[in-house]
Amino acid sequence: MAVPDPRQARTPLFDAMVELAQSRKVSFHTPGHKSGKGISTRFRKFVGPKIFSIDLTTLDEVDSLQKPVGVIKEAQELAALAYGADASFFLLNGTTGGNHAMVVSSTRPGEKVLVARNCHKSIIVGVILAGARPIFVPVEYDTERRLALNVRADDIEKALRAEPDARTLLVTSPNYYGYTVDLGAVARLRERREFTLLVDEAHGPHLKFHADLPLDALTAGADICVQSTHKIIGGMTQASILHARAGRVDLSRVAASLKSLQTTSPSYILMASLDLARMQMATEGQKLLTRVIELAEEARAKINRIPGLVCRTREEARSEGLGDIDVTKLTISVIGTGRTGYQVSQELNRRFDIQVEMADPAHVLVIVSIGDRKDDLSRLVSALDEIAREAQAEARPKAALVSAAPPRIDNPLAILPRDAFFAPSRFVPLEEAVGKVSADIVTVYPPGIPVLIPGETIAREVAEYVRAMARHGSIMDGLDETNTRIKIVA
Ligand SMILES: Cc1ncc(COP(=O)(O)O)c(C=O)c1O
Structure with missing residues (x-):
């Protein structure tokens, strides 16, 4: 068993928060509940008083996430050391916020980006914010077991060959079901062709810490990865981390994008959970x-x-x-x-x-x-x-299964996602939508992978799949409240 780095036992942010809470200073600053003194009694009775004493705001003693120079800087540096990054950034809006910043900081308006088609909605929103042009890489399906697997390295290689001016590749690994992309093989493609490798690693914050788990994105050669610490290890809900490597990625652009996209009032409780979750994984993971x-x-x-x-x-x-x-x-x-x-x-x-x-x-x-x-x-x-x-x-009749895997999604991109998102739009019944241009992201939950993105021409099979899933009672995002109408570019 590898000996843990003794520095990883430290939790600078959490320690500073506890020290400040125990100093019982008089507070004339936010949050308005003032260490819980003003909080509703029912809330305090259920969770106990202590949690409110560490619900802090940006103060000299506990540093600032917008401009870290003290304990938050140290905590983020320890995370970078543990994960093998050049810089790590605490995220307060989950991997969703990190994905937005990852795309915005790595692409330019109009630029082509290769995107694995099983990406989470937040990647598409990043593409809309950035004004980029997505070129999708198809996903492998297990038709027998009705399961969306992941993208193959071969298909990524084909897509790179077909799009010689694309300089960025975005993949999700592992996916929700735990299936990875062969990131080692993908990174090796850069021996022949340069590109920036961005990985949504929402489901992989633990991979780095055990040899019997798949290779983590940074070790494989990713330039940026985003992890939902809250999904798999000890972070509290919403707490995620973005890790970046310098070189292909401009770290100051990543920091600037996060500063623009994240809240200016980050929860110290969530950030402390990131400090402690990293310590836990690095010391006893x-x-x-x-x-x-x-x-x-x-x-x-x-x-x-x-x-x-x-x-x-x-x-x-x-x-x-x-x-x-x-x-x-x-x-x-x-x-x-x-x-x-x-x-x-x-x-x-x-x-x-x-x-x-x-x-x-x-x-x-x-x-x-x-x-x-x-x-x-x-x-x-x-x-x-x-x-x-x-x-x-x-021995009752077998349940009528609708296909779990959407049809091979092949909606041609008629206009840029950003242009479609901001274009005048209207709702039409799904059966009238075939051939029209989608104005919204349409997602079927689970697993929450967009089947349509703004700017795509709606293919017949996709419209039929969406109707079938809506009738089946799946949670639909991007249709009207009756789940029968879809927003198209007017
Ligand atoms: C692959 C993937 N990426 C990103 C997200 C969004 O992560 P978060 O909930 O941390 O914002 C999810 C959420 O389910 C996801 O499955």
Whole structure:
């Protein structure tokens, strides 16, 4: 086991916050609740008084995120050291805010950017803010298991060859289901052709700290990556980090973009959680993650013995040429039970008090993390076993599954996303939208990947897929309130 760097035991921001809270200075500044003295009694009774004493604002003792010169600077430098970055930046609006800044700071208006088509909505918003021209790289689908996998290095190479003037590549790795892009192979493409590699690593803040997890983006050669510390490790909700390497990326542009896009009143509680989560991973991540991997692998093996359920192993994924998977995600195919992922997820919740991360028509997705215990996973496995056995015994007709994977999205870009976003627009029924230009991002949740972006001509298969998913009860973003009309460029 590698010996942790002793510097990583430090938590400069959290320590300064505790010291300031304990000094009990009289406050005539924000936040208005004044260390909790003015907070609602119900709130204080439930969470206790201490949390309010560290809900601070920018003060000399605790530094400023907009212009860090003290403990925030030190905390960000420790994060950079732990992750192997030249600079790391604390994010208060999740990876969403980091993705906006990553795109804005790395592209120019009108410039071509290669974007993996499974990107999160926040990447598209970044493209709109930047005024860039996205060229999409197709995503590999597992049609049998109805699962969107990720983009292949070969397809990225093809896209680079087809677009000789594109200088930036944006990928998501791992994706929500834990499937990675072969980032090592992608980075090696730069031996023949220079480009900036930007990685949405929302689901990978833990990868750096265990050799049995897929290669993390920075180690593979990414220039910027953004991680949701709050999703997978010990950050509090909304707390993420952007890591950057100097060279292809101008670090001062990254800092300036973040300064423009982030709040001027960052939550110190969220920032402290980033300081502590980094310390925890850097000092004991390997031990904690060894346990997480053991728990997840044990559960995976048991789930694979339950009739009707399949949870792909790392070996299978590799042998099928799919690249790597993060084994701490359990993507459980439930097609064999005859139930949809939504039904299984609801049963787990209503009958067994178990809540999963998400469900789609064919899967439930379970995140196993440093907060889980053996008992929690045993409960999950026995509940799944009961549900699957009941489904088999009922022998009722198989649930009509709608395809989980959207059709191969091929909506040609008629105008720049930014121009479409700001153009006059109107709503039309979905069946009348084919051939028209979308004015909004249309996303089907889960997994929240845009099926249409502003400026794209709406293909028939995509309009039909959106209608089917809306009828099926998926959460739709980008349609009107009746889920039957779509915004087009007027
Ligand atoms: C791949 C990906 N990128 C970005 C985001 C946005 O991250 P955050 O919720 O931290 O803003 C998500 C959220 O689910 C995501 O799955």
